Amino acid sequence: MSLPYTQPSFKTTAFNCPFCGAFSQQTWYDAIRHTGGFEDTHLVDFAYCNHCGKFSVWYDTKMIIPSTGSAPLPNPDLPEPLKTDYNEARSICGPSPRGAAALLRLVVQKLCKYLGQSGVDLNADIANLVSKGLSPKIQKALDVVRVIGNEAVHPGQIDLNDNPAIASQLFALVNLIVEAMITQPRAVDKIYDSLPESKRKAIDVRDSAISK
Secondary structure, eight states: OOOOOOOOOTTOSEEEOTTTOOEEEEEEEEEEEESSSEEEEEEEEEEEETTTOOEEEEETTEEEESTTTTOOOOOTTSOHHHHHHHHHHHHHTTTOHHHHHHHHHHHHHHHHHHTTSOSSOHHHHHHHHHHTTOOHHHHHHHHHHHHHHHHHHSOSSOOTTTOTHHHHHHHHHHHHHHIIIIIHHHHHHHHHHTSOHHHHHHHHHHHHHHHO
16 A cells, blocks of 8 residues: 655655655755855755655755655556656656656556556546446546646646646646555455455355346
């Protein structure tokens, strides 16, 4: 199961570190400049992660190092080839929210193919998953990533440059989709497979009788 995630925010004393991913206490420091005397810059701040010992750098209340900003690490169950695209999106989330959103749409399209869909037409793939009983909440999450990813490539009513926080929220939605479509079913299958074979056969017989 994926763990709860608290996104980094300015002057917050604890959040998931953008470097190590751990939920950790953050110690804040002001940047001081020397111009014949010491003075606070009032613009640059540093957050020290008490877990990994690295500093994130913030300028005018916005994280600038690392450039991943508030994007969470990928769900561990995201297929490895897709993690490459996800992490590329994280690496550009700060400077290019549009690019990050477009990459996350690609991640979702590839995820649908991983789940047995065509991987060609994302809208059709989502509709097909809905016809097979996909949860309405997960359908909405898929459509959010699809629509905003499309807007990133073909700008329309949603301007990600004006509201980069939208791009950051897409990462959480992708992880939620993976949680519901891969992590949870995998956990259920593992527990089910641990049942005695005789019990599983009895369930199969019951289900066969119902389907007739």
